[in-house]
Amino acid sequence: MALTDTAIRKIKPTEKSFKITDSAGLYLLIKPNGSKLWYMKYRVDGKEKKLAFGPYPDVSLFKARQLRDAARARVREGADPAADKKIAQQKKKNGHTFRQIAMNWHADHRRWSEHYAMTIRRRLEMYVFPDIGDKFIDQIVTEDLLFTLRKVESKGFLEITARLKNYVTEIMRYAVKKQLIKSNPALDLDGEFTPPETQHYPALPLLEKLPELLSRTDSYSGRRLTRYALKLSLLFFVRSSELRFARWSEIDWQQKLWIIPEEREQVENVRFSHRGTKMKTQHIVPLSEQAITVLKQIEALSGHLAFIFPGEYDQDKCMSDNTINKALRVMGYDTKQEICGHGFRAMACSALSESGLWSKDAIEKQMSHQERNSVRAAYIHKAEYLEERIAMMQWWADYLDANIDRYISPYQYAVPLKNVS
Template sequence: MKLTDLAIRALQPNAQAKKYFDGNGLYLEVTKAGSKYWRWKYRFEGREKRLALGVYPNVSLKEARLLQRKAADLLRKGTDPATLKQKQSPITFRQVAEEWLAKQHQWKQNHRRTVVGRLNNDIYDLLGDRPIEELQPIDFLQALRHIEARGAHVTAHKVKGICGQICRYAVASCIIPSDPTRDLKGALTPPKRNHFAAFTTKEEAGALMRVMKGYNGFFVTKCALLMTAYTFTRQGELRHAEWTEIDLSERLWIVPAHKMKMKREHMVPLSDQAMELLLELRKVSGRGKYLFPSLRTDEKPISENACNGALRRMGFTKEEMTAHGFRAMASSILNEAGYNPDVIEMQLAHVPGNKIRAAYNRAQYLPERYKLMQDWADMLDAFESQKS
């Protein structure tokens, strides 16, 4: 009895893979996971062989029968269809994506960097080198689940859209019969809007650190982002930081009052990681005024959008993470870890909330703050090493 589309759609996975025959050696193999693979069983030079014809529903029943007939024609002419297929290099998802990217002439450079960054960070490692004709909805869903696992739900939806555009380009180019991402509607977690636009879990912080450590853009901007992570200072204070404010012997950054939001001098203890970063940065900008000079001139600091722009190029949306969000990230994780809230608030340079704590002392809790900042940097390193 021949297969029908209705019968195929109704097939359910079993404890073991099961074959459903259509005729002339063509059959559909349903795996334990529910994937449906077209196969053709034939004999060549006395040996029984199998030929993969694609995956349902990417390859429909009608298309599978057509492919089987073409393979049978080759067999009648004395050619082994499997051998011929092996000689033909399959078109990978990466190849289609690169061709699609090359045709987007209307894009602005920042948008192009964002799209390329998302493909490099979240898709190519898992799907890039696989034949696009073999990719199923579950393959894309598993890749998107990796993004969701770090809490980046908005990015997951954005990446799904990018993959859909690439697959639809492949359909238009007659490479695949249909877009496998179209069946993922409703499969992803709806993104939550975060008022602070910050990652606030250990997993999110670890993923963020891994991506930032691998950033290959402007070195000074990369250092500014990492310094923001280690010190969780405000962007205005960080951008305008000067080498005269850094006391390397005391491992201390003293921010002058006129640069602070509350016009009070602020002390930032420097962790081992921050010190190492500053020593590397000094080789680049140590002769100038600013720690983080502009790419165009040493006389000005990096722009107010430099760090946020770098985060966008790494694939993080403004709804997920901002440069200011490092403060919320540190506060959330440190408070959850049980550190003294007064020490955390002092290091955040927040205004005391009652009269008892209103007597401001720039060095208040300083020994505890040294320990806090080193512990925080060590925590970030630990989160970074714990890949999901």
């Protein structure tokens, strides 16, 4: 007679172990200490074997029957479920689960900053490991990854979904290289998810308004350090955090370079002050003569401090992330529609390209953009184009000066140099 949960709970142990049969080879072994263990009896090549499923009630009656049915199916296929289990246990011991391979991949990226590495690990633990962390890497198929990432996408986390897709693709690529799997199931995820909206930062729609911007910057009546920050934002066109967290120790006066590290020393109680370059590689900003003049003016105010741009109310901290945009609003600009601090980058990139003087690679290198073509990216990474960038940054500063009184296009301003060359 088939077992029931009620009947199992009523079974009392005796001085000797005994069996209670369910059906189709499934039985419960009752030990003198009261433990109840599931087993299945089966035959392979005429030889009787048994397969353990675990203790009751950890393994319920329903689950035990499911395991039995799965094992019987393997027997019908000519396999030995006990051998399957042994192989699976060996795989688990060797760390061939998705979680273990993911952590090995994670550990191999020693160049990641501590914060970046922690972010990736936290996302994997929160969104991926609960579904597939304990699955064996060679048993994961595209549908498993789709199911996992669809749950994140359904919550509206489009940016996180896109990043998770990149992570699992790289983890599976790592597994292929380690010869743990033959092909990468994540490659079929392309086009399956709603892409996150690309954030476009407002820049002046026409460079013709550059004289107005320069005039308003010079006339800014707020804090002097804020006015200097506006000027350097234009001259350097770096990212906000790269400028806000800048330290005097990064300025090489002799070589006339600002060297932004991939990661900075964390300052206590200053959130995100460890941030260096977004691309996680050192970035060099050549200092034009105009930039050096502004830096010398700033040095007179904050040269004795760590941050180039200390906070207004606490000099041990840096200026707020909203300082530049707030100043632009005071100057009469709509930072959502007309111009924002990040928009200076678009202006500079546009002008440098329009001039026709500089190579695309030098511009991209100075913009610290990430090249999507991996072969080309490796080439650009090795090639610094520093001499060209030094000339380019001085040209950009001179071009800004040329637009103080009236507008001149980048192309027109570049003509004399083209004629000389």
